[in-house]
Amino acid sequence: MPELPEVEVVRAGLEPAVSGALVTAVQVLDERALTRHDGPGEDFAHRLTGRTIEAAVRRGKFLWFPLRAVHPDDAPEALVAHLGMSGQILLGRDRPAAKHRRILLAVQPSGTTRDGAPEPAVELEFVDQRTFGSMAIDRMVPTIDGAAAGFAGAVDERDPDAPWRASIPGQVSHIARDPLDPAFDDARFIQLARKRSSGIKRVLLDQGVISGIGNIYADESLWAAKLHHDRPADRLPRATVQLLLDEVRTVLRRALVDGGTSFDAQYVNVNGQSGYFSQRLNVYGQQGKPCPRCGTEIVRESWMNRSSHRCPVCQPSPRLSTR
Numbered sequence: 001m002p003e004l005p006e007v008e009v010v011r012a013g014l015e016p017a018v019s020g021a022l023v024t025a026v027q028v029l030d031e032r033a034l035t036r037h038d039g040p041g042e043d044f045a046h047r048l049t050g051r052t053i054e055a056a057v058r059r060g061k062f063l064w065f066p067l068r069a070v071h072p073d074d075a076p077e078a079l080v081a082h083l084g085m086s087g088q089i090l091l092g093r094d095r096p097a098a099k100h101r102r103i104l105l106a107v108q109p110s111g112t113t114r115d116g117a118p119e120p121a122v123e124l125e126f127v128d129q130r131t132f133g134s135m136a137i138d139r140m141v142p143t144i145d146g147a148a149a150g151f152a153g154a155v156d157e158r159d160p161d162a163p164w165r166a167s168i169p170g171q172v173s174h175i176a177r178d179p180l181d182p183a184f185d186d187a188r189f190i191q192l193a194r195k196r197s198s199g200i201k202r203v204l205l206d207q208g209v210i211s212g213i214g215n216i217y218a219d220e221s222l223w224a225a226k227l228h229h230d231r232p233a234d235r236l237p238r239a240t241v242q243l244l245l246d247e248v249r250t251v252l253r254r255a256l257v258d259g260g261t262s263f264d265a266q267y268v269n270v271n272g273q274s275g276y277f278s279q280r281l282n283v284y285g286q287q288g289k290p291c292p293r294c295g296t297e298i299v300r301e302s303w304m305n306r307s308s309h310r311c312p313v314c315q316p317s318p319r320l321s322t323r
């Protein structure tokens with residue numbers, strides 16, 4: 001599943017093409033890609049055609065595109081994109097249709113070329129092999145804390161007070177802020193985490209507590225903080241949770257620089273290119289290889305219908321470790 005760095009790569013790639021762009025045509029090729037849209041394909045196409053996209057915004061693994069209101073009194077709306085397990089958004093002109101193309105948007109960018117002509121139209125293709133992803137038009141609601149809802153790239157500097165900045169699509173509003181968000185509250189996260197008796201990895205994957213982290217970056221961060229995934233969160237000292245949070249941020253930032261982690265050519269940027277972070281993974285998918293810190297063989301264990309990767313020496317089982 002794409003995590004924060006992989007979704008940010010997609011957001012950043014779309015930003016220059018879609019900010020201020022006009023949606024000129026919408027084709028729904030597979031209605032399964034609208035499972036989170038409240039209405040049929042015609043409704044989706046009707047509500048999106050002729051609208052102007054303000055920006056590309058992300059919170060954690062969630063991506064949305066605020067739409068300019070047609071009438072000033074209209075309830076604010078956004079196009080929401082859930083990438084699910086295998087969703088991709090590709091950008092191009094006259095590219096051959098991708099195999100699992102579900103939705104196609106024709107978009108007219110707002111910019112002009114060097115000689116003053118309008119920029120050529122682009123196609124935005126929603127591709128999803130396993131159909132867990134979805135697009136939807138959703139109403140925006142104000143953020144609880146009044147701060148900007150997510151990361152919007154260059155718009156944050158250009159127009160920080162844009163009216164849609166402190167609004168979030170209703171279907172994303174239960175998602176917690178991600179740890180790279182300036183409005184993320186460390187003290188609150190630490191407090192929430194230390195109320196949980198579950199293992200610390202479950203807390204890291206709980207998108208209602210902290211968003212953007214999935215299996216890859218959870219395992220990498222726990223290794224960096226030398227914590228076993230089943231260490232009960234409520235028994236971790238405050239400083240340990242803060243250290244883990246710091247490691248989460250370091251891992252996510254490094255992955256962003258490398259363009260995310262790509263497996264099976266699935267998490268790709270808008271041009272279909274893969275990221276390089278897989279070459280820097282310390283434990284995730286590294287079972288049988290030596291721990292980069294101590295040389296012990298990394299193990300892969302089944303965990304909650306998924307897997308966890310750890311160094312048995314650096315991250316001993318809670319039964320064996322002391323507090």
Ligand SMILES: [Zn+2]
Pocket residue numbers: 291292293294295296311312313314315
């Ligand atoms: Zn080790």
